[in-house]
Amino acid sequence: MAKKRNTPKTNTTIAADTTTATTDTTTATYSESDSVWKDMLDRSFPDFMAFFFPETHKVINWELGYELLDTELQKLSVENLTGKRLADKLVKVHRIGEEQAVCLFVHIEVQSYSDPTFAERMYIYNYRIFDRFYEMNQKKAHEEGIPPPPTAKVISLAILTDESDSYRPCEFHQKEEGGYELLFHFPFVKLVDYNDKWAKLEAELNPFALVVMAHLKAQQEKKNPNELLEWKVRLVELLYQRNYEKKQVRQLLRFIDWIMVLPEDLEPLAQARIAHL
Numbered sequence: 001m002a003k004k005r006n007t008p009k010t011n012t013t014i015a016a017d018t019t020t021a022t023t024d025t026t027t028a029t030y031s032e033s034d035s036v037w038k039d040m041l042d043r044s045f046p047d048f049m050a051f052f053f054p055e056t057h058k059v060i061n062w063e064l065g066y067e068l069l070d071t072e073l074q075k076l077s078v079e080n081l082t083g084k085r086l087a088d089k090l091v092k093v094h095r096i097g098e099e100q101a102v103c104l105f106v107h108i109e110v111q112s113y114s115d116p117t118f119a120e121r122m123y124i125y126n127y128r129i130f131d132r133f134y135e136m137n138q139k140k141a142h143e144e145g146i147p148p149p150p151t152a153k154v155i156s157l158a159i160l161t162d163e164s165d166s167y168r169p170c171e172f173h174q175k176e177e178g179g180y181e182l183l184f185h186f187p188f189v190k191l192v193d194y195n196d197k198w199a200k201l202e203a204e205l206n207p208f209a210l211v212v213m214a215h216l217k218a219q220q221e222k223k224n225p226n227e228l229l230e231w232k233v234r235l236v237e238l239l240y241q242r243n244y245e246k247k248q249v250r251q252l253l254r255f256i257d258w259i260m261v262l263p264e265d266l267e268p269l270a271q272a273r274i275a276h277l
Contacts, residue, residue, distance in 0.1 A: 036255045037110050041089050042068060043251055044207055049106075051208040052189045053157055060093045060104065067092040069105070076128045090129065095153075103152040105129050110159045114167040122156050123172040123184040130154045158188040163219055165192060191215055202238065207252055210239055214256045225263050232260045233273045240277055 041048055045066060049057040060066075073090040089108040107129055111118055133152050141148035160167065168190060174182040194201060194212050201209045214235055221228040239252055262270055 036258045038089070039251065040208070040211060040255060041108065044248070045091060047206055047208055051206040052159065053187060056106070056155060056157070059095055061096040064094045072132070076125065076132060098150070103133070105133060105152060105154045107154060107156045108159070109157075110161060112161050114162055114164050119169040119172040122158065122186055126154050126156045126184065156186040158186060160188055160190045161215060163192060205242060207244065207248060210235060210252055211255055214259050218259045218261070225266055228260055229262055229266050229270050232256065232262065232270050236274050237277050
């Protein structure tokens with residue numbers, strides 16, 4: 001067993017913030033927290049794209065960096081489009097291999113339950129994002145007396161974290177007589193599909209492999225607190241074996257601790273075992 005690597009000396013338990021974790025002193029519950037998902041996306045966006053959407057990751061010019069546009073996304077939100085989602089993100093990146101910089105706006109939704117209107121919502125956000133930045137670019141070009149830049153593209157991606165095998169929304173489709181048809185298709189990743197790829201997850205060095213493992217075990221063992229404890233310790237042990245930077249270790253510890261919620265009587269046992277890893 002390797003010694004601790006790049007690990008903080010503090011207890012892994014994280015104080016509650018604005019999340020909605022629910023705990024019970026007798027049974028463990030699965031904590032679905034938007035803040036830890038958003039934190040992972042904010043701090044490890046390139047890793048997120050490489051793990052879940054490798055083909056899209058390949059077309060992004062990472063040398064030019066990326067810009068988080070959460071404020072812009074909030075401006076496009078309306079009350080009836082909000083639901084129980086773990087995170088939604090809008091990120092500005094640039095496409096590789098273009099003579100002129102072509103902006104890609106990557107819209108990400110982390111959806112936690114079966115929602116029959118999800119695909120429609122994805123479409124609405126997609127065209128709202130497109131329209132907002134199209135109008136902004138056209139206005140800027142007109143004011144400066146220059147040709148407008150190449151039309152930006154909006155890529156919508158979804159992470160489905162629910163437990164249903166059948167819930168797999170991927171398109172919004174409208175069709176009417178007379179030739180009208182609209183088809184909006186978006187890639188998605190279903191986390192439960194990784195249950196059949198556990199050995200690959202354990203061998204994968206991308207930090208989002210640990211995110212997926214923690215998420216799945218939190219779902220599977222939510223009514224078996226003793227098993228959840230074993231898996232929590234096992235995943236922290238796996239984390240310590242990887243040569244991550246200290247900030248990344250703390251970030252992953254926070255995710256594991258928050259999503260793998262143990263009853264009050266078992267949490268000290270988990271912390272004691274983790275301290276001796």
